[in-house]
Amino acid sequence: MLLHVPGVLDDASLSRIRKTLESAAWTDGRETVGPQGAGVKRNLQLPDGSPVRHELGQLVTAALAASPLYFAAALPLRALPPRFNCYQGGGTYGLHVDGAVMTPAAPPGQVAATMRTDISCTLFLSEPDEYDGGQLVIHDTYGTHEVKLPAGDLILYPSSSLHMVQPVTRGARLAAFFWIQSLIRNDAQRRMLFEMDTAIQALTASGENSAALLQLTGVYHNLLRLWAET
Numbered sequence: 716m717l718l719h720v721p722g723v724l725d726d727a728s729l730s731r732i733r734k735t736l737e738s739a740a741w742t743d744g745r746e747t748v749g750p751q752g753a754g755v756k757r758n759l760q761l762p763d764g765s766p767v768r769h770e771l772g773q774l775v776t777a778a779l780a781a782s783p784l785y786f787a788a789a790l791p792l793r794a795l796p797p798r799f800n801c802y803q804g805g806g807t808y809g810l811h812v813d814g815a816v817m818t819p820a821a822p823p824g825q826v827a828a829t830m831r832t833d834i835s836c837t838l839f840l841s842e843p844d845e846y847d848g849g850q851l852v853i854h855d856t857y858g859t860h861e862v863k864l865p866a867g868d869l870i871l872y873p874s875s876s877l878h879m880v881q882p883v884t885r886g887a888r889l890a891a892f893f894w895i896q897s898l899i900r901n902d903a904q905r906r907m908l909f910e911m912d913t914a915i916q917a918l919t920a921s922g923e924n925s926a927a928l929l930q931l932t933g934v935y936h937n938l939l940r941l942w943a944e945t
């Protein structure tokens with residue numbers, strides 16, 4: 716499932732992130748990728764150990780925690796701390812698939828927890844009119860999707876899909892990106908749960924208060940219980 720989550724960042728967080736990134740020390744994005752990706756990746760990233768990445772990543776994580784839509788769609792078990800990238804001057808990331816398993820660096824003294832990547836996310840930090848190109852192109856069984864969203868908006872898509880970022884030929888495209896291991900590994904099951912949750916929320920918001928709604932809520936939780944891997 717491809718899902719657009721609008722307004723993840725408010726104006727204050729967005730401008731703080733943008734301002735901090737203006738003077739950040741960027742490095743070659745190929746530092747965090749395997750050999751297949753390295754052949755097609757031409758962008759800049761904040762280094763994984765950079766304090767700026769850590770500080771801004773916490774802002775993004777806090778904003779995500781306040782987004783019911785993100786939560787309902789992703790059903791996150793764990794997520795890789797957000798990274799930040801920048802494409803400019805023809806910068807691009809050719810067609811690739813994200814690594815299936817990642818091991819985020821652990822704080823000193825703690826054992827690193829390896830995670831499976833079920834969902835990939837890009838949080839756009841530049842407005843679409845600030846740059847030319849830079850569409851995130853995602854291939855799935857329904858075809859090819861070109862994504863270029865307002866600053867502060869997030870796209871969530873299955874990590875199993877092939878995807879690319881088209882060359883940025885004017886201006887700069889800033890983004891945060893990260894991966895999620897979901898409670899629900901299977902994309903089709905996760906989508907059904909999301910649709911059921913959305914329907915339950917809509918009925919609840921309309922003032923519905925019936926035994927049938929309670930039963931439907933029970934089915935949602937029982938499917939989650941049946942399918943969730945923790």
Ligand SMILES: O=C(O)CCC(=O)C(=O)O
Nearest residue numbers: 800813837851880890892
């Ligand atoms: O910049 C983006 O939108 C996606 C980046 C990406 O695909 C990756 O780093 O694996």
Ligand SMILES: [Fe+2]
Nearest residue numbers: 811812813878
């Ligand atoms: Fe990717």
